[in-house]
Amino acid sequence: MSTSNLDALFKPKSIAIVGVSTKGGRGQLGGNSYLNSMIEMGFKGKLYPVNPKGGEIQGLPVYSRLTEIPGTVDFVISAIPASGAIQLMKDCIVKSVKAVHFFTSGFSELRQQEGIDMERELLRLAREHGIRIVGPNCMGVYCPGSGVSFLADVEKESGGTGVICQSGGNAMYVAREAARRGVRFSKVVSYGNASDVNETDLMEYMADDPETTIIMAYIEGVKDGPAFKRALERAARKKPVIVLKVGVTESGALAAASHTGSLAGADKVWDGLLEQVNAVRVDTIEEWIDMAVAFTFFPTPPGRRVALLGLGGGATVLAGDEASKEGLIISPFPDELRQRMSALLGSEAGTIINNPMDLSAEAWTIGYYPILKAFSEYDGIDVTIVHISMGLIARPPETHAQIWTKLIDDIVQAHTDFGKPVVVAIQMMTFPEHYLWMVQAREKCYRAGIAVFNSIRHAARSGNRLLRYNERLEAHGEAND
């Protein structure tokens, strides 16, 4: 089956949302939240809410049945109970619908014959008439470019990251959280039970999609191993693919089976496969986002030689350990650089001019700008990682934000002025205000083109993975020459 007709999921001209309630509040999950999300996200096509009782919602007429809608319907979102799904599919056939997303659960994931049979019948009808099914039992599609969205509170700006995520919850989380670190999306798809559209279709589609430059895949299990392997291999040759394979333990696999009826597959097989095709494997959802951040901000990765800069002696020792453990190179500064910085910092500063560098007391007076300037003019540093370690300063809490804001502004300015790669790790929050500040500071950084991580460890690990990805890519390119 061709994947070209998946376009109807992402760029439909019209959407019918079946199962809205004219009484339901905004707190209800279901048809109304889809309708509200499309309106909020600026969907430009036609929106047709459907409910047998008719009426009006959000100023739109509610149609009593799909077949009552006057115009063509490209895409249907179903939020009605499973028992009505077959009839709805028959109506979809009548309306020549291109794709249906069943948010509705109660099918094969219950592992009872009735649900399994219903899902099979839906698929049979759909295949017979060339209709694509997303789900059932999933959140569906978020495509900011067209305003198709499963949430109203996600980023409106488009970008290059495509997400293949069986789980709806994790798809929503990544859409929200990665955006707060500067990742922008082409398409995000939660595909649940994968009765029709599955990880292989989506991998093929994302591989060919010119709007997608980075692929994130969260995989609970695959329907067809060899087909998925071919799709993954082809995708990974064209663009970075970041894979979070879950269900890798007996317990996780059991949960995956109840969640989406997936068979998880052996962990070591996945390790081998992902290594072989040069897809980047990650271990946690945070690392999954980290790698999207890394590929977004470093399309051409800098080298492995880092300078570490921060405030706090203990935090600096930890930074050195963590970046080293993750495979980065932290070389001592040469005499010329040390002398230059010594002049900047005054005579007592001798010992702090090391790599990693603790700019404790001096941070208040000279800030980070002149240090980053000196680093930018020394070609033995590929990238500087600055840590903002919030909860370890002795000043009264009300001055914390002021202090850190000055340092972030310095980093942003230096990055703008010198163009040398800088990465920021914001960590060790303690006061509630720290968290609010962190959320704002992350935005300030990514808007200036700076990648932000939640710790030195995460920054370094992602940097190392990015570099290894690139080294393999080059080795592979040479092997093919």
Next chain:
Amino acid sequence: MSTSNLDALFKPKSIAIVGVSTKGGRGQLGGNSYLNSMIEMGFKGKLYPVNPKGGEIQGLPVYSRLTEIPGTVDFVISAIPASGAIQLMKDCIVKSVKAVHFFTSGFSELRQQEGIDMERELLRLAREHGIRIVGPNCMGVYCPGSGVSFLADVEKESGGTGVICQSGGNAMYVAREAARRGVRFSKVVSYGNASDVNETDLMEYMADDPETTIIMAYIEGVKDGPAFKRALERAARKKPVIVLKVGVTESGALAAASHTGSLAGADKVWDGLLEQVNAVRVDTIEEWIDMAVAFTFFPTPPGRRVALLGLGGGATVLAGDEASKEGLIISPFPDELRQRMSALLGSEAGTIINNPMDLSAEAWTIGYYPILKAFSEYDGIDVTIVHISMGLIARPPETHAQIWTKLIDDIVQAHTDFGKPVVVAIQMMTFPEHYLWMVQAREKCYRAGIAVFNSIRHAARSGNRLLRYNERLEAHGEAND
């Protein structure tokens, strides 16, 4: 040298703070912040601010010199420049001071002869007159029971955790952050250059201190390996010792040398030593706090058989993987428990009654209380880990806090009513409100006697370490029988 005279650091009857400024604002780090901290934290003894210019500060007369103070002075905190330190020590001798803390830096950590000589002379004078020195180049002491404190914004309530932390920044961070997860402190000491009072003295003191039941040690390096080993071994026989050994890489060791002049020692030697004495080794500052949380809330560890409960299919799969990888046992529920829960949850819920358990849709209607009740009555579960995975729900953001608050209240109530161990992991925050809610929810949990972690992974890793600690302790006990 006996450690008994360290009492003067923690329970002095009078403190002189040398180097206050009658002009300095609250934003200044130094003498004034120490003075303000003691007042704020309710220090009951006498406080004598000292500055050559005299005057008055916080309603207290400022003495022009230590020797001008009329009464006895047990403990002196020095925040004057290094150049005045020798004269101050001579004044301390005149006043028969018991201990001096040099917040002041500019000594051996600069690795220049002048500073090294000054530090050596201070030590010579101190030893000759039985005066103990903390530092120089450190934050000093926080002892909430007596109101001695290096910060004004830390917890006033006392507890059983003693912290030995060379780094001032990390000492402040742990004092602030661990307290927000329910850890309470007997004594926290940042001892910087360790010219006199060092890790060995503090380990001996904490081992014998009846107020200290858990010891946290952050070690950059040790002055005397064999002596430290003896102290550690003795302490670990008496109470849990959690060790964060840093400077374990070349880069971290270099930073430690500049920070406190420490020689870090080989990582493998530390691994062997800590294993041998059954101290708990951790890898990050977060894990260091995690273990203090674990020992605080589980003086007698429950077993390894866990139930995992949460909301969100994908989050549940991840929870299963993470808890399994960290060595916990997640066994399927027996039929009896499944049937009982099936009755609670209704007929469609068949597949969700697994371990790990995803209570997605049902969470809104029945909540966690009846589930935790059923768990509490089944003796095949030692402990339940509940994850609150915030950013993955589809409801509009303004309802998030409401939803999660209901679930936290259920957990707290169930824990109170049934007394079965519950652990909470609050994770996957996305909106700024999530962070603020998290800070409050953690307090609600720990006040009800519930341990809180930042992820399932951290909860499970800490649980596993706690259990391994206990298994070794028992094996050791039996070997000694």
